[in-house]
Amino acid sequence: MKFFPSLFSSDMAIDLGTANTLVYVKGRGIILNEPSVVAYHSKDGRKAVLAVGEDAKLMLGRTPGSIEAIRPMRDGVIADFDVAEEMIKHFIRKVHRNTMFSKPKVIVCVPFGATPVEKRAIRQSVLSAGARRAGLISEPIAAAIGAGMPITDPTGSMVVDIGGGTTEVAVLSLGDIVYARSVRVGGDRMDEAIVSFLRRNQNLLIGESTAEKIKCAIGTARMPDDGRGKSMLVRGRDLLNGVPKEAEITQAQVAEALAETVTTICEAVMIALETTPPDLAADIVDRGVMLTGGGALLGELDLALREQTGLSISVADEALNCVAIGTGKALEYEKQLRHAIDYDS
Numbered sequence: 001m002k003f004f005p006s007l008f009s010s011d012m013a014i015d016l017g018t019a020n021t022l023v024y025v026k027g028r029g030i031i032l033n034e035p036s037v038v039a040y041h042s043k044d045g046r047k048a049v050l051a052v053g054e055d056a057k058l059m060l061g062r063t064p065g066s067i068e069a070i071r072p073m074r075d076g077v078i079a080d081f082d083v084a085e086e087m088i089k090h091f092i093r094k095v096h097r098n099t100m101f102s103k104p105k106v107i108v109c110v111p112f113g114a115t116p117v118e119k120r121a122i123r124q125s126v127l128s129a130g131a132r133r134a135g136l137i138s139e140p141i142a143a144a145i146g147a148g149m150p151i152t153d154p155t156g157s158m159v160v161d162i163g164g165g166t167t168e169v170a171v172l173s174l175g176d177i178v179y180a181r182s183v184r185v186g187g188d189r190m191d192e193a194i195v196s197f198l199r200r201n202q203n204l205l206i207g208e209s210t211a212e213k214i215k216c217a218i219g220t221a222r223m224p225d226d227g228r229g230k231s232m233l234v235r236g237r238d239l240l241n242g243v244p245k246e247a248e249i250t251q252a253q254v255a256e257a258l259a260e261t262v263t264t265i266c267e268a269v270m271i272a273l274e275t276t277p278p279d280l281a282a283d284i285v286d287r288g289v290m291l292t293g294g295g296a297l298l299g300e301l302d303l304a305l306r307e308q309t310g311l312s313i314s315v316a317d318e319a320l321n322c323v324a325i326g327t328g329k330a331l332e333y334e335k336q337l338r339h340a341i342d343y344d345s
């Protein structure tokens with residue numbers, strides 16, 4: 001009997017993220033979560049896919065001349081359509097492999113600011129990957145559903161989804177978006193800020209994946225009370241003499257490196273509040289703001305936002321998976337949430 005669900009249903013929801021792609025299968029939940037990376041091998045002017053997802057991410061920054069590891073999503077949108085299509089096809093086939101009947105229906109979440117051309121390209125990639133129908137849902141709506149917010153109530157809710165490439169701030173009421181704004185800062189920008197901080201202050205050159213490790217291990221949005229906080233050892237290359245070098249980086253230094261990104265996120269929240277109609281803004285002041293996305297896990301980001309905006313801030317349970325869970329719920333409860341899913345544009 002365990003075999004039956006995979007035979008009959010593989011309608012799926014995809015969170016096509018800058019950093020990670022997650023696939024939710026109806027009735028089963030999230031069954032795939034892999035980095036959004038594709039590695040190609042080039043020979044005699046012809047390119048062939050070598051690896052996708054986890055295996056391809058291991059190759060980033062470590063490829064010889066004949067291999068290229070590419071992240072097709074940048075700033076929350078598709079930067080390289082051909083590579084993105086390969087990646088979507090690979091993931092859909094991986095999930096759909098055990099299904100004998102019917103092509104799946106697929107719902108994909110897209111950033112609020114995605115253009116009609118970008119939406120059409122995503123839909124086309126999904127259809128050519130073997131889907132029978134392709135629906136799109138706006139990322140802030142999916143994030144809010146995934147965080148369990150009462151988005152269909154006649155009250156204002158604010159969700160701030162901090163992803164790899166973008167941060168989307170949205171105000172929702174009665175199941176739809178009243179205000180949304182996307183700023184091109186997120187986890188990637190934090191990694192870049194750590195790389196340039198170490199280059200400037202310690203003459204140490206590190207790669208972005210090392211910067212991401214530092215951010216996840218000791219990253220913080222607030223200056224530690226003792227002015228230093230925890231520390232970790234980092235390996236990179238000495239920019240002065242070109243040899244490998246190990247240096248210590250403290251939480252205070254990471255906080256300094258990330259200060260600009262954190263301020264940009266705070267400003268986006270304040271602008272959203274100022275632009276929201278007064279009654280809805282009052283609801284948000286009462287009910288607070290929900291943070292979702294991997295960037296929401298940055299140490300003390302909720303506290304820093306609370307201090308800078310004066311609003312009450314919560315981090316969603318399963319912040320990293322909220323968008324995928326919300327897109328999946330839209331698929332499960334399609335009748336109730338059909339106004340949020342776009343099958344036609």
Ligand SMILES: Nc1ncnc2c1ncn2[C@@H]1O[C@H](COP(=O)(O)OP(=O)(O)OP(=O)(O)O)[C@@H](O)[C@H]1O
Pocket residue numbers: 016017018019020021073075076077162163164165166167186187188212215216219292293294295296297298299319320
């Ligand atoms: N513990 C952590 N602390 C800080 N950042 C983290 C942590 N865990 C994950 N991240 C960051 O979260 C980001 C990925 O988040 P998420 O998966 O929500 O983004 P995405 O959906 O791929 O991106 P986008 O929404 O921009 O398309 C990465 O930059 C990652 O480094």
